[in-house]
Amino acid sequence: MKTNIYVLCGGKSVEHDISLRSASAIINAIDRKKYNVYPIYITNGGVWCNLGLWENKIESPDELRSISSSTVSLSMGEFLTNILKADEDNLVFPALHGPNGEDGTVQGFLELLNIPYVGNGVLSSSVAMDKVVTKDLLTKYNIPQVKYTSFKLHSWKENEEKSYEEVEKEIGYPCYIKPSNGGSSVGISVARNREELVNSFKEAFLYDSKIIIEAEIVAREMQVSVVGNHNPKASVPGEFIMERPFFDYNAKYIDGKLIPVVPARLTPEITDLVCRTAEKTFKVLNCSGLARVDIFVTDNNEIFVNEINTMPGFTAVSMTPVLWKATDGTTYGELVERLIRLGLERYNERKVLVNKR
Structure with missing residues (x-):
């Protein structure tokens, strides 16, 4: 029997539209021979909308939008009672960016429901979402920052x-x-x-x-994807050619001004340092599944961790899949499958733990 994969998209976040782009690519890449795919659109108001079994390719992210007059509580109740197939194998892929999706809230909900899911758990998601808490924690482990x-x-x-x-x-x-x-x-x-x-x-x-x-620091920003559970591995670093002092929302998603350079223009020694630092950051924050670590490199080859993203943009041309393609030839579809396997692995390990009072 096929495993049912519920792809959560949209959400109560300013990154709502970016989530739809990521979800579209993920849905198109999931192997229909192994999985049944059910997109669940979450409105800006937090209402969960079931889009049903999705068998076709998505041509536009707007196909995932839906309108509902339901309430948040009723819509989530409907998901649990009428949509989630309790007697079958299920997994949730939270293709959500930002607060109310990437910050541990949805992850906590799924933990309570005892449903396997892709990506980071409650602790790492919530900690990494808060830049101040993240930096305070990295400081304790002597990870360099500005x-x-x-x-x-x-x-x-x-x-x-x-x-x-x-x-x-x-x-x-x-x-x-x-x-x-x-x-x-x-x-x-x-x-x-x-x-x-x-x-x-x-x-x-x-x-x-x-x-x-x-x-402010005068440096180039490297992006490194880290994937894994117990033995996370870093991709080759990538960077963008700077056309602005910093990349605001328009530069990232609207203007098309970003020019990726993969692998990044670094010496082998600095490349290794950047990758090891990314892996250490991943471990310190108790991450699992995937994350993208952004690291500054100065002209003097000093490095400073900028931030970590526990559910980075995941379109077919986003940096995460591009980095893994350059690292070891992993295709977008293979990366999605790998993340699904890691999510199931983490769930199965936790399932055997005994809770005693």
Whole structure:
């Protein structure tokens, strides 16, 4: 009997549309001889919409959109009682990016339901989504990072002037201001003076109640895909030719300005250092399945971990599949199958654990 794979897409996130692109490619790549594919579209309001057994190729991500008048609770109840086939083999592929999907919330729900799923567990998903917590943890393990500080919304509102003075004293200009939780460069801006800093604080706090401020570093950013459970392996590093000071949302997904260079232009020694650092970061954050680690490399060959993404963009031309194709010839379909196997492996290992009081 075929295993049923439920691909979650959309979601309550600013990365909703990116999720649909990733899900479309994943659905098209899943081997229909081995699996039944059921896309589950999650609206911007959080309602789960069953799109039924999907046998054809998806031509446009918009095919996955659906409209529903149901509530979140009722739609999730319908998924559990009428859609999820309790007497068959099931697996969930959360093709969700950002909060309410990549941050451990969905993963926790699936853990409670005792359903195997692709990708990282609750802890690694939630920790990696929070840039401040991630950096604090990596600091403990002496993983190099650029200088940073953070602020919560309530403390900023209590004394805005003090917050700005602290940034100027501890970080200086120019600096980057980011929401602590989020992705795809949404809400991120650079400040070169006090006026820009004030505006950047206001912008970042639109997307999260906690923000992080990082010192600017003159460096190239490498992207490394790490895949595995107990023995994770890093791909070759890749990079993008810089046409902007940093890649905002438009540069990444709309303008088509990104020019990938794979493998990245690094010496063998620095390539090895970048890959080992990516693997160490993956392990420190207790990751499983997959992640993409972004690492800065300066002209002096210093390296600094920027961030880790536990469900990176996963279209056919996204960096993750491109990196593995360049590393060992793995095709997109083979990578999807590998992630499914890793998800089942992790589930089966945890299933035999005995819980005692």
